[in-house]
Amino acid sequence: MAITLKLPVGIEDFREIRRKGFYYIDKTRLIEQLLDSWGKVNLFTRPRRFGKTLNMSMLRYFFEIETDKTLFDGLHISQRSDLCDEYMGKFPVVSLTLKGVYGTTFEEAKLSLAELIVAEARRFKFLLESDKLDADDKEMYRELISLNKEQSPASSVKLRFSLKNLSELLYKHYEQKTIVLVDEYDVPLDKAFQDGYYRKMVSLIRGLLGETLKTNDFLQFAVLTGCLRVSKESIFTGLNNFKIFSITDARFDEQFGFTEDEVEKMLKDYQLEDHLAEMKEWYDGYHFGDADIYCPWDVINRIDDxxxxxxxxxxxxxxxxxxxxxxxxxxxxxxxxxxxxxxxLIAGEPIEKSVRLDLTHDEIDKSIDNIWSVLFTTGYLTQVGMTEQGAYKLIIPNKEVREVYKLQIQDWFDQKIADNAEQMTSFWKDIEEGNTEAIEQYLNRTLNNTISVFDTKAPETEKENSYHTFLAGLLTGNTDWVVKSNVEAGEGFADIIIKPQNPDDGIIFELKYSKEASGLDKACERAIKQIRERRYSEYLKNDGRHNMTLYGIAFYKKRCKVVVEKLKEA
Known part of the structure; x- marks a missing residue:
């Protein structure tokens, strides 16, 4: 019998999921591993939408003083009574997610960060009444909750020390060191790089995290998450006992994202077992450490649909x-x-690349090899092993990500075509005049100069569809033509039919894919024969057009052959 639990689409608050009866895949082993391995500062880097924010929320509710301990009933961590007795509900927790920190200017982004810290500090308003804090301590707290109102040069200094000061005040009140959680620490840096104030933001984040994590006597431990492992030299200078758990690390490899066993169980719980193969093809393929991982955002949304x-x-x-x-x-x-x-890559083959796991944003564009590294760490590529020389064997993880490459390549191709308007005009004229040599030359040159997504390991019919899309894109740019694709005509469906401006003329295209270069001529002959036998010209004849130009075009990889035949209908 299928379960009826709601699916947590877009919900990243652990308490809400547990209290309101949403389906939850138990990731509390993360707490156990974190405490057993112990690091003062721990950084987890994973692609977006792999459960980082939900896991950080889980950590907060486990450690925070006065937490609802029943949230963890029946979960893995509840079996470790020793850890629960020593750590659950025993610490003040400062928790921030920096994913919303951005602005078109540095001043806007800085204010955004201040607003975030003020909102977190306001959770502890009881500090103003604490008999363990003196007048100076309470004044420090008042300054903390007013950070967003001050834009003087001194405000940057106050912002830098804000989390350290807050942890000190919480320590004095609770007589217990503070746990600091910083989710998506690298988002402000990425936004700053895009908007041109990267150096200033690096300085601000370095100062804030440096004071919070490096020279903070009131820190129990800290956990940070992000997509990119920004170089330690740029942000985390001088940090000791700093542990980084990237997508290549076997530790914690199953704690972000879903394993196949977890996906299989989830599908079974909703009586959707028949969709496992499809789920694997579209949303699996990520390799973190020693684990094969599905994207949880995809799995939850797919099951919900x-x-x-x-x-x-x-x-x-x-x-x-x-x-x-x-x-x-x-x-x-x-x-x-x-x-x-x-x-x-699009054809499913691996490529071998040396990968840098730590980069500064301003290094990314300096070398194409750095872009490979970023595509790997952000989930657009994954690894299926290493060479003896230490290079990674990189592949596109699944069908979903392959689609984005195709879409971006098509955008790039369209832009390139738009930039060659004069050549396009000549190409269209050659089509109207039946100049096969010029048409062939243009198509071959265009295919050769662009990134091909055509000759993949897809079935032959899908390859024909890719070339069809390619040619239709070239033809529809002519605003003087009516271009129809896969139109019902005669005794079948014609690939492409064009109605030129001249009301007497008509153009018909039939496309074929050849398995080898030597078969291009015969493929063109088959195309022309198909146009005639299935009487595709009836479509144009019914529109009063009688001067027909028939094209048989065959493709093989980045080569094509064009054959034309003129037909005058009575």
Whole structure:
């Protein structure tokens, strides 16, 4: 019998999920591993939408003083009574997520950070009444909750010391050191890089985290999460006992994202076991440490869709949850060698690359190899092993991510075509005149100069569809033509039919894919024969058009052959 628990689509608060009866995959082993391995400062880097924020919320509710301990009933951590007795509900916790810290200017972003810290500090308003704090301590707290009202030069200094000061006040009140949780620590840096104030933001974040994590006698321990492992030299200078758990680390490898066993159980719980293969094809493929991992955002959204509409086709949930500027930037700066590597990736082949796991944002564009590293750490590529020389074997993880490469490549291609308006006009004229040599030359040159997504390991019919999309994109740019794709005509469906401005003329295209270069001529002959036998010209004849130009075009990888035949209907 299927369960009826609600699915936590977009819910990242652990208490809300547990109290309101949402489905929850137990990740409390993270607490056990964190306490058993023990690090003063712990950084977890994972791609977006892999459960970082929910896990940080879970940590807060486990450690925070006066927590509701029943939230953890029946979960893995409850079996460790020793850890629960010593740590559960025993610490003041300062918890921040920096994903909302941004602005078009540094001043706006700085104010955004101040607002965030003020909101967290206000959770502890009881400090104003604490008999363990003296007048100076309470004045320090008043300054903390007024950080967002001050824009003087001194405000940057106060902001830098804010979390350290808050942990000190909490220590004095509770006589217990503070746990600090900072989620998405690198988002302000990424936003700053995009808007041109990166150096200032690096200085601010370095100062804030340095004071909080390095010279803080009131810190029990800290956990940070992010997508990128920003170089220690730029942000975490001088930190000792600093542990980094990246996507290549076997420790904690199953605590962010869903394992196959967890996905299989979830599908079974909702009586959707038949969708496991589809789920694997679209949303699996990530390799963290020694674990194969599914994207949890995708899995939850997919199951939610299936529960509401069983016939719903798979969607690109992860890709559509935020922009893909990174892949776009990568595709736009690709050289010919890189274009070839992208094609191999889309075809399902691995490429071998040395990867840097720590970068500053301003280093990313300095070398195309750095872009490979960022695509790897942010989830657009994953690894399936290493070479003897220490390079990673990188692949596109699944069908969903492959789609984003194709979409960005198509955007890039469209832009490139738009930039060559004069050549396009000549190409359209050649089509109207039946100049096969010029048409062939243009298509071959265009195919050769762009990143191909056509010759993949897809079935032959899908390859034809890709070339169809390619050619239709070139033809629809002519505003003087009516261009129809897959139109019902005669005794079948014609690939492309064009009604030119001249009311007597009509153009018909039939496309074929050849398995080898030597078969291009015969494929063109088959295309022309199909147009005639299935009487596609009836569509144009019914519109009063009698001067027909028939094109048979065959494609093989980045080559094509064009055959034309003129037909005059009575």
């Amino acid at each position: 299936l529960c509401n509409k069983p016939e719903e086709k798979p969607k690109c949930y992860w890709i559509n949850s935020s922009g893909n500027a990174l892949v776009k930037r990568f595709v736009f700066i690709a050289n010919r060698t890189t274009q070839d590597e992208i094609e191999r």
